[in-house]
Amino acid sequence: MIQVSRTSRHFSRKLDQIYEILKPFSYPLIRISAGLMMIPHGFGKIFGGIDGTAAFFKSVSIEPAYYFAWYVGLVEFVGGIFVALGLLTRLFSLQLVIILAVATFYIHLPNGFLWIKGGYEYPLLWMLIMIAITFRGGGTLSIDSQLPKEF
DSSP: OOOOOOSOSSSSTHHHHHHHHHGGGHHHHHHHHHHHHHHHHHHHHHHHOHHHHHHHHHHTTOSSHHHHHHHHHHHHHHHHHHHHHTSSHHHHHHHHHHHHHHIIIIIIGGGOSOGGGTOSHHHHHHHHHHHHHHHHOSOSSSSGGGSSSOO
């Protein structure tokens, strides 16, 4: 390995201070964004199409379809809120991992990789992000960090 002498890891030393200030916000940004991205999926199922979701589940042999339509809708909606807030983060992100695994490997896998062709690219990305969130938990900027114990 080549030995390199540096006074900074960045192209400009002026960036060192900015990166150090922003570093604590990087994980909360990911956790909050991932949680917020789940909310519209659940909202649409619960408030705009539980029957359509149940019919789709029935068509792909996910039974009891009506029960799972409600479960998925509630976990996406409520779980998205809880993940974004960092409250019971691991509990809800783990459930989202399972839902996204079903979406990835059961629903979208036969369509290939590319999302624009109905493939598994998008749900796989969100599943991997939720796995990381499950491993990490709420983090320091979360409601979980204020609780005596974390799930």
